[in-house]
Every structure is written in structure tokens, then in C-alpha cells.
Amino acid sequence: MTQEDFRKQEAELDDLYRDIILDHYRNPRHKGHLAKPTASHEGLNPLCGDEVTIEVQLEDGRLADVAYTGSGCSISQSSASMMTEAIEGKSVDDVRHLIGEFTAMMRGSDEADPEEMGDLEALTGVRKFPVRIKCATLAWHTLDEALNEASV
Amino acid sequence: MTLNVARIRKDFPILERKVHGKQLVYLDNAATSQKPKQVIDELVRYYENYNANIHRAVHTLGEEATAAYEAAREKVRAFINAPNIESVIFTRNTTEAINLVAYSWGRANIHEGDEILLTQMEHHSNLIPWQMLAKEKGATVRYVPVTPQGTLELNGLENLFDARTKMMALPHVSNSLGTINPVEKIAVETRKRGVMLLVDGAQGAPHLPVDVQAIGADFYAFSSHKMLGPTGIGVLYGRQQLLEEMEPFMGGGEMIRKVTFEGATWNDLPWKFEAGTPNIADAIAFGTAIDYLSDLGMDNVRQHEAEIVAYAIDRMSKIDDIILYGPPAKDRGGVVSFNFPDLHPHDIGTVLDTHGVAIRSGHHCTQPLWRNLGVSGSARASFYIYNTPEEVDKLVDAVKSARQFFARPR
Numbered sequence: 001m002t003q004e005d006f007r008k009q010e011a012e013l014d015d016l017y018r019d020i021i022l023d024h025y026r027n028p029r030h031k032g033h034l035a036k037p038t039a040s041h042e043g044l045n046p047l048c049g050d051e052v053t054i055e056v057q058l059e060d061g062r063l064a065d066v067a068y069t070g071s072g073c074s075i076s077q078s079s080a081s082m083m084t085e086a087i088e089g090k091s092v093d094d095v096r097h098l099i100g101e102f103t104a105m106m107r108g109s110d111e112a113d114p115e116e117m118g119d120l121e122a123l124t125g126v127r128k129f130p131v132r133i134k135c136a137t138l139a140w141h142t143l144d145e146a147l148n149e150a151s152v
Numbered sequence: 153m154t155l156n157v158a159r160i161r162k163d164f165p166i167l168e169r170k171v172h173g174k175q176l177v178y179l180d181n182a183a184t185s186q187k188p189k190q191v192i193d194e195l196v197r198y199y200e201n202y203n204a205n206i207h208r209a210v211h212t213l214g215e216e217a218t219a220a221y222e223a224a225r226e227k228v229r230a231f232i233n234a235p236n237i238e239s240v241i242f243t244r245n246t247t248e249a250i251n252l253v254a255y256s257w258g259r260a261n262i263h264e265g266d267e268i269l270l271t272q273m274e275h276h277s278n279l280i281p282w283q284m285l286a287k288e289k290g291a292t293v294r295y296v297p298v299t300p301q302g303t304l305e306l307n308g309l310e311n312l313f314d315a316r317t318k319m320m321a322l323p324h325v326s327n328s329l330g331t332i333n334p335v336e337k338i339a340v341e342t343r344k345r346g347v348m349l350l351v352d353g354a355q356g357a358p359h360l361p362v363d364v365q366a367i368g369a370d371f372y373a374f375s376s377h378k379m380l381g382p383t384g385i386g387v388l389y390g391r392q393q394l395l396e397e398m399e400p401f402m403g404g405g406e407m408i409r410k411v412t413f414e415g416a417t418w419n420d421l422p423w424k425f426e427a428g429t430p431n432i433a434d435a436i437a438f439g440t441a442i443d444y445l446s447d448l449g450m451d452n453v454r455q456h457e458a459e460i461v462a463y464a465i466d467r468m469s470k471i472d473d474i475i476l477y478g479p480p481a482k483d484r485g486g487v488v489s490f491n492f493p494d495l496h497p498h499d500i501g502t503v504l505d506t507h508g509v510a511i512r513s514g515h516h517c518t519q520p521l522w523r524n525l526g527v528s529g530s531a532r533a534s535f536y537i538y539n540t541p542e543e544v545d546k547l548v549d550a551v552k553s554a555r556q557f558f559a560r561p562r
Contacts, residue, residue: 005173005174008173009172009506009507010557012172012506013502013503013506013557016502017499017557017558022558047514048498048513048514048515048529049514049515049519049522049528049529050498050528051528071528072496072498072528073496073497073498073499074496074498074499074558075498075499129502132498132502135498
């Protein structure tokens with residue numbers, strides 16, 4: 001491999017595995033269980049075996065607390081960790097809006113509000129690796145299901 | 153090397169491909185093999201020259217297509233040394249062959265309280281059909297455990313069965329660990345006890361010399377696409393007497409003898425189990441794939457893979473922190489499964505892909521096996537006739553670079 005090829009390859013991987021993603025993978029936030037979850041949902045990616053369980057605690061229409069457990073690749077687990085930071089304390093309506101914006105962004109939309117996305121923008125590098133997009137969205141679809149269960 | 157790999161590689165156009173600017177190193181052969189140009193050319197020859205439905209028309213094309221389709225069956229018969237063509241049924245793949253047995257034999261012979269014996273290393277295709285059957289019939293499924301070395305726990309074969317065991321199914325070779333199972337010895341026991349035995353040969357027939365009569369199983373199932381042939385065609389070998397007694401799996405054209413508004417009688421074997429227009433082109437090209445493997449000689453194919461796997465295990469075992477699964481090279485097919493404590497198989501797979509190295513990562517359709525081993529899956533390199541020691545070197549370099557990439561301070 002030439003030096004240039006090597007750099008190109010590193011750059012491609014760096015774009016997928018940005019520092020913030022690996023930081024969340026190594027130092028997960030909100031990983032564990034809630035004392036009194038309003039609802040929890042287990043999400044599975046049957047193709048690759050990624051697992052994420054999201055627990056939510058709702059108070060007065062707000063997401064008072066959130067936690068996740070699971071196992072899987074760095075993308076699936078860091079996406080879950082980053083998500084919990086992004087949604088904690090937000091109103092359920094805002095969270096649902098963010099779920100829609102995030103999943104649209106992962107499908108290729110560039111219309112997301114950069115301010116609303118914040119660190120989550122780092123996950124757009126995954127879009128160049130189509131088979132990994134499901135890893136990034138697993139936690140978000142699971143959160144959506146948990147919110148549906150909580151509002152029943 | 154046992155095989156002339158340089159010459160073989162010239163027959164596989166896809167091996168010229170570049171991925172991410174690098175020469176493709178294809179090490180996902182347990183999922184599907186690549187196809188030689190002889191097989192690809194045969195598909196084109198069929199569609200350009202004698203495409204017609206079989207067993208129906210009196211015209212020339214129909215006769216040629218029928219002859220080629222049945223010639224392919226004869227090639228399969230000889231390849232696995234089945235006693236006659238009646239015992240060789242074309243299916244869509246291994247999965248359909250196993251479902252055929254679970255449906256046609258299982259529904260007539262498995263009853264409430266009966267036991268179906270499987271192993272913990274079952275591919276989902278040799279697991280789900282039996283779970284479905286057991287649920288429907290009120291039967292139970294028991295699993296032969298897998299040792300930490302990745303072999304079946306068969307201490308005292310005679311204790312394996314109990315009075316309720318009616319059926320046993322197991323893989324010839326584990327797709328996740330590479331373990332070659334002692335199917336001949338197991339068949340001796342099942343025959344003694346009148347237990348039906350199905351061998352899932354999806355990873356057996358492509359890689360080992362297979363003689364179904366020497367193995368002595370009642371059923372043996374495999375797929376074309378893992379052995380140089382096209383997708384969409386597979387084989388069920390069954391003991392003729394069993395097949396005679398079984399009801400058809402699917403109804404339709406081809407499988408009937410006489411049809412009235414009141415009912416029908418069935419065609420002779422093997423066509424009784426081949427309802428509808430079969431996959432003619434792919435069956436014929438599968439015959440070409442079998443010719444290719446037979447010309448190489450399956451003993452040589454086995455020897456080549458044993459050499460490559462021994463080299464791969466030797467080189468990979470020297471990588472820091474690597475966890476290798478499965479038995480020693482001499483007891484396994486062309487599969488090397490591995491993990492690192494702090495690295496997920498998907499992340500390994502993605503980095504390897506940027507090196508042009510194609511491996512599989514995940515559970516390989518054996519979820520319960522990996523759950524038992526305490527992980528969700530593995531990275532898996534699997535080899536075939538065209539793989540070289542140089543490609544093993546590239547794999548090792550790519551794996552090392554994946555480790556470096558994730559260990560890099562940020």
C-alpha cells in the first residue's frame with residue numbers, strides 16, 4: 001500500500017469512527033438501569049445481533065431520566081449513549097421531533113438543524129457505510145417504541 | 153500447495169476486482185463461494201441456446217433442456233455417491249431441503265412426547281424447522297452440548313439418545329466454528345436405534361469428499377451456491393424407501409401422475425418432490441460446478457483447505473489478545489472464527505473491508521451457540537480453493553491494523 005493509499009484509508013475510517021463516537025463507546029453515558037422506569041423497550045438488530053434496551057422515566061410530559069443497556073458494535077452503542085445525552089430533560093414532543101430529524105439525517109437528509117443535532121452530527125460518517133446505518137438508528141427506533149409504551 | 157491455485161484463480165473473474173482501491177481478498181466463502189467462468193458461461197449457454205421448460209415439450213429445445221437438467225442430477229448423484237437418481241431431489245437450497253424433511257417426514261412421524269435431538273452448533277436453518285415441528289406436535293427438542301474447544305460433547309454416544317428420541321439432525325461441518333463432526337459414527341448409533349438422521353451438509357459437500365452411503369445418514373442436504381454453483385439450487389439426498397413413503401412437500405405441476413377433480417396420484421421419485429417448473433438453468437450450471445470440483449478432486453480440495461487453515465491459525469494465534477474459536481486445524485473445515493476482548497466483530501469487518509478483505513462478522517445464523525460462548529458473535533474468515541497464503545498474510549495485516557486503529561490515543 002502506498003503512503004497516500006494508507007492516508008486515504010485512515011481518513012475514511014476517521015470519518016466513520018470520529019473521536020466523539022469512540023469516546024462514547026469507551027465511556028458510555030447513562031448506561032445502566034432506572035429505579036422506576038415508566039417504560040422500557042428492547043431493540044434487536046437480527047442481522048448482526050446488536051442489542052439495545054432503552055428505559056425512560058416520564059414526568060409531566062418531559063423525559064426526566066433515561067438509561068440504556070446493551071451490547072453491540074461501537075456505532076450502535078455510542079449512538080445509544082449520545083442519544084441519552086441529547087434527549088435527557090427534553091419534552092416528549094421535542095424528543096419525538098429529534099427522533100424524526102435524526103433518522104432522516106441518517107437516511108441522507110441534510111436538512112437537520114445543526115444546533116439541534118449537536119454532537120449527533122458526528123454519526124453522519126456512517127452514511128457512507130450503508131450496512132452500518134441500522135446500527136446507528138437502532139437506539140432511536142427503540143426509544144420511539146419505549147415512548148409509545150410509556151404513553152399507553 | 154496441493155492445488156494449482158494460480159491457475160484456478162484465472163477462472164474466477166471476480167477475483168480481479170478492486171475494493172476500496174485494493175485487490176479483493178474474498179474470505180467469506182462459508183456464506184457463499186465465488187463462481188468460475190465455466191459456471192457463468194453455462195448459464196449464458198443455456199439461456200442463449202436451449203432455454204425451454206423440461207419434462208413437457210416434444211420439441212428439440214425441451215428435449216435438450218430436459219437432458220441437461222437430468223444430466224446435472226446424475227452429476228450430483230455421482231458426486232455424493234448416492235445409489236440412484238431417485239434419491240437425489242433438487243430443492244432451492246439446504247434450508248428448503250431440511251424444511252422438506254421436517255414437513256413431509258416430520259409431520260407424519262413426530263408425535264406428542266417425541267424428542268428431536270439437535271446440537272448447540274446448529275445453523276438456524278437446521279434449528280427453526282425442527283422447533284416449528286416440535287411446537288406443532290407437542291414434541292421436545294434437546295441439544296447436544298458444545299465443548300469449550302468447539303467440538304460436540306459425544307462422550308458415550310450410546311447415552312446420547314433416550315427412548316423418546318425419534319430424529320437427530322446435525323451439521324456435517326459447523327459454519328461458525330469449522331468443527332467437522334463424526335457423522336459416520338453417529339449414523340451407526342442412530343441406525344442401531346431406529347432414529348432418523350439428517351446431516352446438514354451445507355458446509356460439508358463443498359469442502360470434503362462426501363459419500364452418503366458411507367456416511368449412512370437417512371438424509372443429507374446441501375446448497376450449490378457454497379460450492380461454485382449458482383444460488384437458488386440445492387439438493388436433498390434421502391434414502392429411497394423413506395422418500396417413497398413420504399407425502400409430497402408441495403403440490404403443483406411436475407409432481408403428479410394423474411389428476412382429476414377428485415384428487416391426484418403422485419409422480420415417481422425424484423419428481424414427486426419437485427413441484428412446478430424447477431430452477432433449470434441453475435441446476436445445469438450446478439452440474440458444471442460439480443465437474444469443476446470433481447476435476448480438482450475433493451481430496452485435494454480438502455487438503456488445500458487444511459493447509460490454508462493451518463497456516464491461518466498459526467499466523468493469527470500470534471496476534472496479541474486474539475481469541476480463536478474452534479478445534480485444531482486437522483479437525484476443522486475452512487473456517488477461522490475470532491474475536492478481540494475490546495473490539496466488536498462489526499468494527500473489525502468494516503476496517504478489513506477498507507483493506508479489500510471481505511470477512512463475515514456477526515452471529516453467522518448460530519445465535520444460541522454464541523450466546524452460550526458468552527459473546528454475541530465473531531469475526532469469521534472462511535477459505536476455499538482459490539485462497540492463498542498471501543491472502544492470509546493480508547488478513548493478518550488488516551486485523552493488526554484494525555487493532556491499531558482502535559487502540560490509537562485520541
